[in-house]
Amino acid sequence: MVLVFVEGVDGAVDDVTAQALTFARRYAANEPLEAVVVGAGGREAAPALGAEGVATVHVAEHEALDAYAPLAWARCVAEVIERRSPGAVIGAGSDRGSEVLAHLAALGDLPLAANCVSAQAGDPATVTRLRWGGSLLEEARVHGAVKLLTVAPHTVAIEDATGVEATVETFTPVLSDADLVVRVCERIAAGGVGMSLAEAPVVVSGGRGVGSAEGFGPLEELADLLGGVVGCSRAVTSAGWRPHTDQVGQTGTKVAPDLYIACGISGATQHMAGCKASKRILAINKDPEAPMLASADYAVIGDVGEIIRAIVAELRRTRGA
Amino acid sequence: MAQVVSALALAAVLAVGGTLFARRARLLLALVRMGKPTGIDRRDDVGRRVRAEAVVVLGQRKLLQRLIPGLMHAFIFWGFIVLAPTIVMAMIGIVDRETTLPWLGEQGWFALLVDLFSVLVLVGVVTAVWIRKVVRPRRFEGSHMGEADLILALIAGIIVTLLTWHATRIALGLEEYAAAWSPVADTLSGLFGTGTVTEVVERGAVWAHVLIIVGFLTYLPRSKHLHIVTAAINVFFGRTRARGRLEPLRFDADVPEEEMRFGIGPVTDLTWKQSVDAMSCTECGRCQDACPAWVTGKTLSPKLVVMGVRDHLFAHGPLALAAQDSGEPYDGPAVAPTSVPEEMVWDCVTCGACIEACPVSIEHVDHIVDLRRHLVMVESRFPAEAEPMLRDVERQSNPWGQPQAERAAWAADLDVRVLAPGEPAPEVLYWVGCAASFDERARQSARSTARLLQAAGVDFAILGPREGCTGDPARRMGNEYVFQARAAENVETLNGAGVRKIVASCPHCFNTLAHEYPDFGGDYEVVHHSEMLAELVRDGRLEPRAGEEPITYHDSCYLARHNDVRDDPRELAAAVGRPIEMERSGKNTFCCGAGGAHMWMEERGTAINAERVREATATGASTLAVACPFCTVMLDDGVRAEGGDMRVADVATLLIEAVEGGDEAAPGQ
Numbered sequence: 001m002v003l004v005f006v007e008g009v010d011g012a013v014d015d016v017t018a019q020a021l022t023f024a025r026r027y028a029a030n031e032p033l034e035a036v037v038v039g040a041g042g043r044e045a046a047p048a049l050g051a052e053g054v055a056t057v058h059v060a061e062h063e064a065l066d067a068y069a070p071l072a073w074a075r076c077v078a079e080v081i082e083r084r085s086p087g088a089v090i091g092a093g094s095d096r097g098s099e100v101l102a103h104l105a106a107l108g109d110l111p112l113a114a115n116c117v118s119a120q121a122g123d124p125a126t127v128t129r130l131r132w133g134g135s136l137l138e139e140a141r142v143h144g145a146v147k148l149l150t151v152a153p154h155t156v157a158i159e160d161a162t163g164v165e166a167t168v169e170t171f172t173p174v175l176s177d178a179d180l181v182v183r184v185c186e187r188i189a190a191g192g193v194g195m196s197l198a199e200a201p202v203v204v205s206g207g208r209g210v211g212s213a214e215g216f217g218p219l220e221e222l223a224d225l226l227g228g229v230v231g232c233s234r235a236v237t238s239a240g241w242r243p244h245t246d247q248v249g250q251t252g253t254k255v256a257p258d259l260y261i262a263c264g265i266s267g268a269t270q271h272m273a274g275c276k277a278s279k280r281i282l283a284i285n286k287d288p289e290a291p292m293l294a295s296a297d298y299a300v301i302g303d304v305g306e307i308i309r310a311i312v313a314e315l316r317r318t319r320g321a
Numbered sequence: 322m323a324q325v326v327s328a329l330a331l332a333a334v335l336a337v338g339g340t341l342f343a344r345r346a347r348l349l350l351a352l353v354r355m356g357k358p359t360g361i362d363r364r365d366d367v368g369r370r371v372r373a374e375a376v377v378v379l380g381q382r383k384l385l386q387r388l389i390p391g392l393m394h395a396f397i398f399w400g401f402i403v404l405a406p407t408i409v410m411a412m413i414g415i416v417d418r419e420t421t422l423p424w425l426g427e428q429g430w431f432a433l434l435v436d437l438f439s440v441l442v443l444v445g446v447v448t449a450v451w452i453r454k455v456v457r458p459r460r461f462e463g464s465h466m467g468e469a470d471l472i473l474a475l476i477a478g479i480i481v482t483l484l485t486w487h488a489t490r491i492a493l494g495l496e497e498y499a500a501a502w503s504p505v506a507d508t509l510s511g512l513f514g515t516g517t518v519t520e521v522v523e524r525g526a527v528w529a530h531v532l533i534i535v536g537f538l539t540y541l542p543r544s545k546h547l548h549i550v551t552a553a554i555n556v557f558f559g560r561t562r563a564r565g566r567l568e569p570l571r572f573d574a575d576v577p578e579e580e581m582r583f584g585i586g587p588v589t590d591l592t593w594k595q596s597v598d599a600m601s602c603t604e605c606g607r608c609q610d611a612c613p614a615w616v617t618g619k620t621l622s623p624k625l626v627v628m629g630v631r632d633h634l635f636a637h638g639p640l641a642l643a644a645q646d647s648g649e650p651y652d653g654p655a656v657a658p659t660s661v662p663e664e665m666v667w668d669c670v671t672c673g674a675c676i677e678a679c680p681v682s683i684e685h686v687d688h689i690v691d692l693r694r695h696l697v698m699v700e701s702r703f704p705a706e707a708e709p710m711l712r713d714v715e716r717q718s719n720p721w722g723q724p725q726a727e728r729a730a731w732a733a734d735l736d737v738r739v740l741a742p743g744e745p746a747p748e749v750l751y752w753v754g755c756a757a758s759f760d761e762r763a764r765q766s767a768r769s770t771a772r773l774l775q776a777a778g779v780d781f782a783i784l785g786p787r788e789g790c791t792g793d794p795a796r797r798m799g800n801e802y803v804f805q806a807r808a809a810e811n812v813e814t815l816n817g818a819g820v821r822k823i824v825a826s827c828p829h830c831f832n833t834l835a836h837e838y839p840d841f842g843g844d845y846e847v848v849h850h851s852e853m854l855a856e857l858v859r860d861g862r863l864e865p866r867a868g869e870e871p872i873t874y875h876d877s878c879y880l881a882r883h884n885d886v887r888d889d890p891r892e893l894a895a896a897v898g899r900p901i902e903m904e905r906s907g908k909n910t911f912c913c914g915a916g917g918a919h920m921w922m923e924e925r926g927t928a929i930n931a932e933r934v935r936e937a938t939a940t941g942a943s944t945l946a947v948a949c950p951f952c953t954v955m956l957d958d959g960v961r962a963e964g965g966d967m968r969v970a971d972v973a974t975l976l977i978e979a980v981e982g983g984d985e986a987a988p989g990q
Contacts, residue, residue: 131701132712208961235962238928250721251706251923266961268954269760270920273709273721291761 002028003086004035004054005077007096009045013052019156020092021052027088027119027149034058035166036080038073039065043168050166058084059170068096069183074103076173081108081146087121093150101148112148113140117155130155195229197246202228203257205248205275206236209264209285209304213241218308219263225315231255233265249274264304267292284308328416331531338535345542349600352638355645356593357582360568361560363594369561373682377556383680387607393448394680397476400442401549403434407483408534414486414527418495429502436487436503439480446477460606463625465545469604472546475537482530489513489523548603552681555601558594559682564673565883566836567690568592570801584694584799587653588637591630595688596638599631601681608675608685613912614668617927621668623675623685626661630688633660655700657692666692667704670929671797671917672878677908693799703799710921711795715803718789718810719755720921729785731757731764737771739785746819748780749853752834754827755790756950762957763950766826766971770850773977774824777862779853781824787814791833798918805841808833812843822846824853826973828879828886828949829916835884849880851948851972855889858896858976865896865979872898872975873942875933875956876910877949890948893972897979901940911936913959915951930959937967944968946975 004024006017013021024033034056037045042059049057060076077089077100089104091097093115105112113119117137119127124141130152131138142149197203204223206216216230223230231248232241248255250273260278265271267283267290275281276295283296284307293299300307376382381398385391410422425431450473452458453466487506490496492513500507513519541547560566570583582590591599608623609615615622637653644651657666666689675685697703713722729739731753740747751774757767774781792807815823823845825831835847857863874894880886887907894900905911914929934956937945945960945967947953957969 132708136715234923235958238924238962244923250709250921254709267761268958269721269723269756273713273723294761 001032001034001084001086003077003080003084003089004033005089005091005097005100006035006037006045006049007092007094008037008039008041009048010041011048013048015158016092016094016097016153018052018158019153020090020097020151021049021054021161022159023116023119023149023151023156024090025053025159025161027090027121029121031087031121032056034080034084034086036060036077038076043170046166046168051161051163053161053164054166055164056167056169059168060173061170062173062175064175064180064183065173067184069180070096070099071103071182072173072175072179073100074107075175075179077104078107079171079173086146088125088147088149090149090151093152098150101150105148108146110146110148111142111144112150113142114150115152116149117152119149125149197229197231197248197253197255200229200255201257202226202259202261203231203248203255203275203278204228204261204263205231205233205265206242206263206304207233207265207271208235208239209266210236210241211264211305215305216242218305218312221312222261222308222315225312225319226259228257228259233268233271247274262292262296263308265292266290267295324417331412331415334532334535338539341539342542345539348639348642349542349547351642352634353593353596353600355589355638355642356591356596357589358580359592359594360570361566363558366561370557370559373556373559373561374553377680377682378553381680383607383678386678389448390452390605393445393452396438396441396445397449400438400445400480403438404442404483406431407435408531411483411486411527411530411534414490415531418490418523418527421497427497429498432487432496432498432502432506435483436505439484440505442476442480446473446480449473458606458610460610460624461604462606462609463622463628464604464606468544468546471540472544475533475540478533479530479537482526482533484509486523486526486530489519489526492519493523495523545603548601548681551597551601552603555594555597556682558597560684563836563884564676565832565879567796568687569805569837569840570694572802572805583698583801584691584696585630585657585688586655586695586699587641587651588633588656589641589651589653590691590695591634591656592687594684595630595691596634598683598685598688599627599634601683602627602631603681604628605680607678607680608683611674611678611909613670613672613674613914613929613932616911617929617932619664619668619926620662621665623669623689626665626685626688626692627683629661629665630656636660655695657696661692663696663702666696667922669917670878670912670914670919672910672912673882674878674909674912677882690797690799693797694801695799697799698802704922706923707798707918707921710918711798711800711803714790714792714795714807718807719759720790720794721755721759723755723759725786725789728753728758728788729783731767732771732783735768735771736775738782740782740787740818742787742817744782744818746821747782748822749774750815750818750820750823751781751783752823752825752827752830753783753788754825754830754950756954757826758788760950760954763953765974766850766950766953769971769973769977770824770826770854773854773857773863773973773980776977776980777857779857784814784818789814791830791838793829793833794918794921796833796837797916798921808838808841808843812838812841815843815845820845822848824848824850826850826950828877828884829951832879832883849884849886849889849948851880851890851893852886854973854976855892858893863976863980865976866982867896868898868979870898870944871901871940871942872944872946873901873903873937873940874906874946874948874972875903875913875937875952876906877947877952878910878912878916880948881906881910882908890946890972893976894946897975898944898946901942903936903940905936913947913949913952913955915955920951920955928959928962930955931962934959934963934965934967938963938965942967944970944975946970946972948972 032055035054036058038060046057058080091101113127115130116127124143204219206219232246236242237244237247250270254274256277258279260281263284281296283292283299381395384394488509491500491510633656641651669689710720756763792804796804831849872894
């Protein structure tokens with residue numbers, strides 16, 4: 001029997017879960033498939049999971065389990081393992097799936113292979129998994145009576161399953177206060193601000209040529225007007241003018257905006273590696289020899305502060321602000 | 322009767338001391354024997370090894386790099402060699418005060434030497450105490466000071482008892498030679514009469530002398546002073562040449578499982594050389610003083626790394642041996658982070674200043690790279706910002722992920738031959754390297770070199786898109802897999818093209834091609850562009866116009882220290898300007914901060930490049946000459962950060978300007 005850990009089903013099964021279920025069906029071959037769902041809403045998930053070929057859905061119900069608590073969730077899965085002795089427990093390699101299975105491995109001293117892209121059941125089981133943030137494929141053998149596998153998201157093509165009528169089995173897990181020390185207490189929706197550097201459509205980036213931390217004021221203003229964010233070069237981070245999270249480059253964030261405005265950035269290779277994927281680059285620099293200009297689509301030669309202020313003024317004028 | 326009692330008492334003392342010493346020695350030997358084989362042959366080249374013993378051990382050359390502490394140590398060391406026979410003499414004297422060592426014990430000149438060196442050793446001890454208690458240099462930060470105090474006290478005790486014994490013997494008229502041969506003991510003998518008191522003091526002194534020596538001997542292998550035994554061994558097995566070559570790991574199926582290692586994880590992964598390294602450290606801190614990371618306030622101290630390895634070896638080695646004996650699998654903790662903080666492991670720029678400074682030939686970089694190898698290949702735990710570099714070296718064959726197709730773009734207007742597959746190899750292959758191929762500032766150096774080779778009429782070509790990263794940054798980062806994949810590919814390309822001679826622009830490529838690729842089937846004659854250009858100038862094939870510009874030359878670690886290329890780039894600087902040396906130059910150069918894959922990591926605290934630029938600026942030179950693309954980028958960044966106007970330029974660029982300037986100045990040629 002193969003047990004699938006399902007994080008929760010909100011109406012339909014989401015892609016990452018469907019991928020894990022496809023992976024699990026292939027792994028299980030002719031063996032039955034069961035699932036474990038934690039918390040309220042588990043019963044409602046049964047039809048959707050039945051359609052994925054899951055014969056039995058174990059639902060852990062407990063007053064403390066409405067909010068996510070990784071260790072407590074792992075205890076629930078551990079109880080099902082004890083009762084049903086599956087040959088493998090498979091979960092999606094999502095943040096929660098990875099976290100719960102890691103706890104599970106530690107609880108039961110079980111072998112865990114994370115980020116699998118394919119697997120062959122057996123003793124030992126053979127798995128192929130992603131290493132190095134996806135740059136390396138590793139072949140590994142997993143030994144043990146119960147093997148834990150997480151499925152690397154978006155590496156398995158979802159396949160249709162022969163649906164069955166899923167039986168629901170509810171149980172109340174035994175939990176201690178210690179299991180609930182880490183849990184979700186409150187959810188705060190993300191505000192309108194805080195667009196990430198990696199996703200911003202416009203990045204206004206400053207280098208040493210900006211001159212000081214204060215010199216970034218006009219860049220912030222321009223970024224706001226254009227609906228973008230401010231980035232910077234390594235020199236700026238080193239000088240302590242901006243945090244490392246703002247750094248664009250080889251050792252910072254790699255960006256790919258529609259427009260990259262490089263202000264006072266010479267364009268070292270280490271920086272270019274982070275911004276070369278931009279659709280358009282506008283360079284503002286007082287040095288016409290700066291390497292940045294060779295990669296830029298547009299260039300303005302002159303004082304950064306002066307030019308930015310002029311652009312800001314013109315934008316405000318044309319927008320009638 | 323008294324003689325028999327004395328002999329028995331002495332035998333008992335020696336038996337106890339000998340047993341304690343042997344028990345400890347057996348453990349130390351077992352720990353070394355547990356070590357894995359080293360990746361390079363450390364028994365070849367015996368001539369150079371013997372010479373190292375003569376120069377480094379007997380000649381104390383590395384110690385004498387610092388005059389006062391060097392002389393201090395040399396006095397004590399030479400003193401102990403000269404005084405060694407007196408140990409036997411004292412033991413004979415214990416049994417029968419009328420007898421001495423045949424021949425040598427009767428020689429007046431030997432008595433003079435003993436007298437002289439007794440004083441020198443005492444001078445050494447006093448100097449050592451003065452250095453440790455008064456001067457208190459920073460290099461001792463983190464060293465065990467109490468242990469050193471005890472050892473110095475023991476040494477002083479040995480000498481004081483020896484002199485006292487000699488003085489009483491002279492007073493009692495027991496010496497076979499004229500008292501004038503030993504002026505110090507003779508002077509001291511004035512304190513003693515010929516009565517019973519002197520007889521008792523004579524017995525007391527000789528017994529105290531022997532007891533301290535035996536005590537010293539049993540304490541020795543339990544202390545950092547073990548180096549008395551291990552240093553000479555460690556020096557013998559040190560690298561004799563090509564010091565920048567890392568020990569390769571073997572991943573192939575032919576490697577017996579017990580020899581397989583992926584760097585240093587648990588104690589059982591140490592090579593025997595690394596164990597001897599650890600047992601040789603005296604905590605003198607010369608490495609720490611020279612380390613650019615430590616000097617600029619990072620966590621790393623090479624001394625603390627080696628001390629950490631030693632602590633780990635002594636704490637966990639015996640457990641591993643016990644497991645080995647009982648046939649159980651050993652699963653102990655990893656050296657890093659258990660005994661060496663991971664931050665230290667990542668701070669290293671692999672510049673080798675520590676190795677150069679070490680008087681006992683400890684090879685710190687081997688330890689650090691091996692610790693990295695385990696963290697990267699087994700634990701997958703390393704500074705996140707370096708991941709794109711590793712991925713790009715693996716996938717795109719250059720550390721910045723630039724398109725391979727643009728590798729020859731720097732030469733587009735220069736009419737440089739790009740060697741196509743199947744074409745005959747040129748006399749010299751110009752290996753450009755990733756930095757000079759892609760980095761805008763470093764390209765200057767490639768363009769200059771190419772134009773100089775053309776001007777001198779050298780038959781050369783480049784590989785263009787078929788040239789790949791040598792894998793050096795991945796290797797120094799600890800990813801031996803990626804390095805070996807790159808090495809295999811490049812060796813195949815080079816061998817397939819029939820390349821025999823290579824000129825490399827980048828000292829890191831140079832080091833890898835010349836000294837590391839032979840481990841993977843690539844044997845070429847490799848020179849650095851500064852060597853080749855200097856030769857062309859010497860041969861008159863390039864004629865630069867001499868200049869007056871004050872130039873200070875910054876030695877690249879991988880040229881000056883790891884590969885002994887120091888004179889040729891200086892010749893070039895001297896040919897075009899007026900050279901001024903920085904304080905830390907040649908073998909003692911100070912890293913630019915890019916080595917050890919630090920070009921692709923973030924630096925904390927004081928920047929190494931800024932420190933170096935301040936030193937260069939202090940010379941008053943207007944040009945900072947370099948011979949490495951990474952030094953170019955780092956130091957140029959440093960100049961900008963410091964707000965100076967010093968020009969940073971490769972020696973090739975300075976040379977082409979002087980050659981072309983020379984042409985203009987002499988149109989008749």
